Amino acid sequence: MQNSKCIKECLDKLLSSNDTVFIVPHNRPDFDALGASIGISLICKKNKKRNYIVIDDNYETLTSSTKKMIYDIKSDFDLIKSNEINNLITDKSLLIAVDVNKDYLVSVRQYLENFNDIFVLDHHLPDEHTIKTPYTFIDPKLSSTSEEVSRLVFLYGAKLTPDYANYLLAGIILDTNKLSKNTAASTLSVAAKLVEKGADATIANNLFLEDYEHDRAIQRLVDNTDFKTYVYAIATDSDNSVKLYQSEDIAKAADYLLKYNVNATFAIARIDEDTISISARGKGSIDVSKIMRLFGGGGNEFSAAARVKGKSISEVKEELNKILNPSNYLICEELDKQLSLSLN
């Protein structure tokens, strides 16, 4: 909680020295990124700052639930594309990146130098691609960016309607797999406060309703899961399949597998002709971000992902199996040793 006050202090300073705020979630924003963007926009409104949420993705290519949330908020918030920044930017403009810290994951990458100040609020591990600014608040232990943004919304006394409270709750629900992992007392107390402000668990959960077609894609991966040991599970599509998946569906397959008695889950499928996407989820005993970093990706200990080009699904799976080496039941400790060797 102390930390939230520090974050607020910094944000106070930046809000008072700037007149315009651009809020950017990661590309293909999910509920956590959207909830956090909405919360930050409410804080800007409370402080009477002109603000825009920058989303470059063609809404029609997003998952139906994300698309619906965007259409629902469109009339209340100023959603813009990054190519509109040049017309709107002032010499006192602040950029706030939420649920993201890598420059290659934001639509505003080519405009970063144009901003007076940049503020980053995230829960993914930083690396050499992290946006360079003195105002970086990254806590990989944090359940979700929406959790921190909710606390800020409360501290600022920004006005929350039940709808907005539901969006923030949906962000927390997504990143904690329905409060089943990486959920601290502080996470639950934020959730409780959102409910006090009018959020409703049923409505928030209903925001996640799947399309039949996407649910089948997720279950197709789940059906093809290898439970190597009770330590981890790997879901893949078959190598000769021509099916392309949405990265969100691959992530959901990895989420789904967490319901079984495993410590970590991986889902691997093709997202375009030469790219395979891996989503990894952990329950805390295996830091999945270390594994995804070996594939050039990143994330945090509970949730991570990577993209691999020019390889077959079975090649990627075999590599993953080698890294996970199930022959040793002390895998967690061993893995740590192996990974620290290969990362050094």
Ligand SMILES: [Mn+2]
């Ligand atoms: Mn997140």
